[in-house]
Amino acid sequence: MSMGPGAMKDSILEFFVQAANKHDFSLDITLNVKGAVITGTIISAKEYFDTLSEIFEDGDEVAQMLSDQLVDAGEAAQSQDNPEACFIHMKDTKVYCGDSKPTPSKGEILWRGKLSEIDGFFLGKIFDNSNKKA
Structure with a gap:
């Protein structure tokens, strides 16, 4: 494509x-x-x-506006008739650069990236000492 x-x-x-x-499907991926x-x-x-949007919903007027827009x-995005996807969205994300610890190393992190910028993938998540397997 x-x-x-x-x-x-x-x-x-x-x-x-x-x-x-389209189907609220999720998948562990790297x-x-x-x-x-x-x-x-993937979410x-x-x-x-x-x-x-939940991050902004309890804030001031500008934060409320941002929450509503999100x-x-x-x-x-859900009602979009165009089947083409340009971005991938992920939760519980960790980014590894080299042999160092992941960034961020703690917390539930959302990540969004362009599909056209991804060089490769494999199914499954990388777990290390900072991750807890569900």
């Missing part, structure tokens, strides 16, 4: 993202992105935006 000169995305990975967006290793769980765009973005 070409998106311009030299920009391609993996159709299998896009299929997983579409399943998450990505290779420009030398970094990113591990976590729908709606879940990503809804979770992100909820709207999640609903728009």
